[in-house]
Amino acid sequence: MGMDRAVVLLSGGMDSATLLGYVVRELAVSRVYALSFRYGQKHTRELETARWQARAAGVAEHREADLTALGDLTAPASALTGAARPVPDLRDLTAAERRQPPTYVPHRNLAFLSLAAAYAEAVGAADVFYGAQAQDEYGYWDCTAEFVARLNRLLALNRGRPVTIHAPFAAKSKADVLALGLRLGVDFARTWSCYRGQAKPCGTCPSCVERAAAFRKAGAPDPLAVSI
Numbered sequence: 269m270g271m272d273r274a275v276v277l278l279s280g281g282m283d284s285a286t287l288l289g290y291v292v293r294e295l296a297v298s299r300v301y302a303l304s305f306r307y308g309q310k311h312t313r314e315l316e317t318a319r320w321q322a323r324a325a326g327v328a329e330h331r332e333a334d335l336t337a338l339g340d341l342t343a344p345a346s347a348l349t350g351a352a353r354p355v356p357d358l359r360d361l362t363a364a365e366r367r368q369p370p371t372y373v374p375h376r377n378l379a380f381l382s383l384a385a386a387y388a389e390a391v392g393a394a395d396v397f398y399g400a401q402a403q404d405e406y407g408y409w410d411c412t413a414e415f416v417a418r419l420n421r422l423l424a425l426n427r428g429r430p431v432t433i434h435a436p437f438a439a440k441s442k443a444d445v446l447a448l449g450l451r452l453g454v455d456f457a458r459t460w461s462c463y464r465g466q467a468k469p470c471g472t473c474p475s476c477v478e479r480a481a482a483f484r485k486a487g488a489p490d491p492l493a494v495s496i
Contacts, residue, residue, distance in 0.1 A: 271295070271297055271393075271394065271395050272297065272298050272299060273297060273298065273299035273300070273301070273328075273391065273392060273393040273395075274291055274295075274297045274299075274300055274301070274388075274393050274395040274396065274397060275300075275301045275302075275303055275384050275387055275388040275391070275393050275395070275396045275397070276288050276291050276300055276301070276302050276303070276327075276396075276397045276398075277303055277304075277380055277381070277384055277396070277397065277398040277399065278302040278303065278304050278318045278321060278322060278330070279304065279305075279314050279318060279399070280304065280313075280314035280315055280316065280317035280318030280319075280321065280459060280460050281314055281317075281399075281459055281460060281461050281475075282442070282445065282446065282449065282456060282459045282461055282479060282482075283399035283400075283401050283437060283442075283445050284318070284321075284398075284399040285317070285321045285449065285454050285455075285456070285458070285459045286399070286437075286445050286446070286448055286449035286452065286454050287397055287398070287399040287436070287437065288300070288302065288321055288322070288325050288327075289325065289449060289452040289453070289454045290436065290448065290452060291397055292325045292326070292327075293452055293453075294452065299328040299393075300325065300327045300328060301327065301328055301329050301330075301331070301387065301388070301391055301393060302318070302321075302322040302325075302327045302329070302330040302331070303330075303331050303333065303383070303384050303387055304318040304319075304322075304330070304331070304332045304333070305332070305333050305334075305335045305380055305383075306332060306333070306334050306335065306336060307335040307336060307338045307339045307349065307373070307376065308335075308336045308338065308339015308340060308342075308343070308349045309339065309348050309349060309373075310348060310349070310355065310463065310464060310465035311348075311460065311462060311463055311464065311465050312465065313460045313462075313465070314459075314460040315332065316460070317458050317459050317460045318330075318332075319332075320458045321455075321458060321459070324455065324458070329391075331387065333383060335379065335380075335383075338373070338376065338379055339373075342373050342374045342375075342376070345372075345373075345374050346370070346371065346372060346373045346374065347370040347371050347463070348371050348373050348463060349373055353370065355370075355371060355463045355464050355470075355473050356369075356370055356371075356473070356474075357472040357473060358405060358406070358472065358473065358474040358477040358478075359472070359477075361406065361474070365406075366405060366406040366407070367406075367407060368407075368408070368409070369406045369408075369474060371463055371473075371474060371475075372408055375410070376410070377398070377400070377408075377410035377411065377415075378410060378419070380398070381396065381398060381419060381433055384396045384398070385423060385431040385433070388431045389426075389428075389429070389431055393431070394429055394430070394431055394432060395431070395432050395434060396431055396432070396433050396434065397433075397434045397435075397436070398433065398434075398435055399435075399437055399445075400412070400415075400416070400435040400437060400438050401437040401438065401440050401441065401442060401444075401445050402437075402438065402439055402440060402441055403442070403478060405474065405477065405478060405481075406474055411435075411438065412438065413435070413438045413439065416433050416434075416435045416438065419433055420432055420433055441482070442478050442479065442481065442482035443481070443482040443485035443486055445482070446482045446483065446485075446486050446488075447486055450486065450488060455491075456490070456491055456492060457491035457492055459492065460492075461475045461476060461478075461479040461492075462475060462476050463475050463476075469492065469493065480493075
């Protein structure tokens with residue numbers, strides 16, 4: 269791509285850690301700006317791993333933005349931000365719920381990417397990366413290629429230097445992303461996937477099940493499972 273600077277959304281999970289490694293090592297972007305959000309998520313432990321990944325990658329800057337208002341506003345509708353709504357096990361989701369799971373946070377990615385685009389414009393970057401991937405068991409509308417394409421059409425209205433959103437993993441499965449991360453040397457012991465705010469991964473929430481399946485397909489042990 270020949271870009272000299274870019275913003276990477278860094279949640280601290282497997283996909284965003286791999287994405288950061290991809291942008292830094294594979295694309296060889298010289299100045300990478302990492303952006304994380306505290307939005308009232310139950311799994312705030314992911315922010316600790318985001319900080320570690322940013323330091324390990326040697327990013328030019330890592331910003332952690334406070335977006336707790338989003339959590340407050342979406343709490344009635346999301347199991348990730350609502351204290352009264354428990355995070356479900358994947359096996360308990362109906363077919364309809366797997367199309368738009370209770371863990372969906374309304375318009376979260378739209379809010380994140382809008383702020384990431386603003387940050388990119390401020391630091392002189394024309395490119396923003398986020399780690400949307402094709403979930404095997406469930407899905408979110410704001411992680412699709414169509415979502416990215418339509419958002420980029422909107423951002424193209426910028427009369428100065430438009431920012432472009434990239435989701436290079438949008439057509440990849442979790443196992444595909446894991447395989448890339450292993451090749452890039454990503455330390456997956458320093459990532460966090462569980463949606464529940466506990467000391468150890470629960471093993472049964474949608475994200476935990478998806479993570480475990482990816483490691484099984486890759487024929488590799490999950491270092492997080494043995495290190496915590």
